[in-house]
Amino acid sequence: MTEPPSRLPRPDSPIAKKVFASPNHSERLINGAPPEGTGFRVPDMLILHYTGMPEAGEALNRLCSPVSEVSAHYFVFENGHVLQLVPEARRAWHAGISFWLGETDINSASIGIEIANPGHPGGMPAYPDVQIAAVIALSRDIITRWGIRADRVLAHSDVAPARKLDPGEAFPWERLNAAGVGHWVRPADVTGGRFFSPGDRGQPIEAVQAMFALYGYGISITGVYDTETEAVVTAFQRHFRPLCVDGIADTSTLTTLRDLIAARQNLITA
Structure with a gap:
């Protein structure tokens, strides 16, 4: 049966x-x-x-x-x-x-x-x-x-x-x-240098916000390093630069973001 x-x-x-x-x-x-x-x-x-x-x-x-x-x-x-x-x-x-x-x-x-x-x-x-x-x-x-x-x-x-x-x-x-899952580049070394942090204002902050928006994050381009910007920078660091998660857009963070944007273009055009 x-x-x-x-x-x-x-x-x-x-x-x-x-x-x-x-x-x-x-x-x-x-x-x-x-x-x-x-x-x-x-x-x-x-x-x-x-x-x-x-x-x-x-x-x-x-x-x-x-x-x-x-x-x-x-x-x-x-x-x-x-x-x-x-x-x-x-x-x-x-x-x-x-x-x-x-x-x-x-x-x-x-x-x-x-x-x-x-x-x-x-x-x-x-x-x-x-x-x-x-x-x-x-x-x-x-x-x-x-x-x-x-x-x-x-x-x-x-x-x-x-x-x-x-x-x-x-x-x-x-x-x-x-193992073939997700997008990643080697994080840039944390070496100091120029950085942006909460309270900063001006065109450089607009440029930083525009870079994060270009990659995909929900962020308003206001020219003010506000709480929203700090949250986005922190989230980015948790994923792509986990050695130091502090919400400050330092050279390492921005270089890593730049490299990710460049590397993604290869995924889009492949």
Whole structure:
């Protein structure tokens, strides 16, 4: 006697062990409206998060509770075990109010991965090697299937710099890039030199703000080094210059940003 076929949903990614369904999702939108016909908006971004909670199980329960109204497509435990919470074709609720290169509905444009880690509230512990290996494998599968460009693999803090810190400066972005995930250049050495900091004003600050806006950050070009500018600089440092995260636009920060902008042109024209 043959067994009946399993009715359990299968994960979109073979890296995920099983589906652990969250009810917190909706239709992907295009310009704020559902797409016409039977298609859906194709995700072209990958956003990485940490859970920021002491226990992985507690974080998973929150992402699957209808009361919380938050979710992500995937959840990666410290031991590398991966669950899928939301189908990739659906809009998970992981990014909140966010922005990148003109896009204001990051949830509709992206796939979100939650990585179990207490984060800054828990002292920013290191991510276990086995967990990062799983994140790399999962990310590689997602970006390959959806054709997500390297510079559109981002931190939650990149798209919401005034609100979020995750996945934090301890997250090994360089290791991901070496494995083919994400955009990275060697950070310029922190050697001092000219810098800009909160309270500074004038045309040089406009130029700094314009550079960050060109790369994708949500920043107003005001000519004033305000709290928004400080938050963007800090978010950039967490991702791309993690050795020193101080919110000051020093020579190292700006040189690294310049090099990223130049390197991205090769991705765009490839």
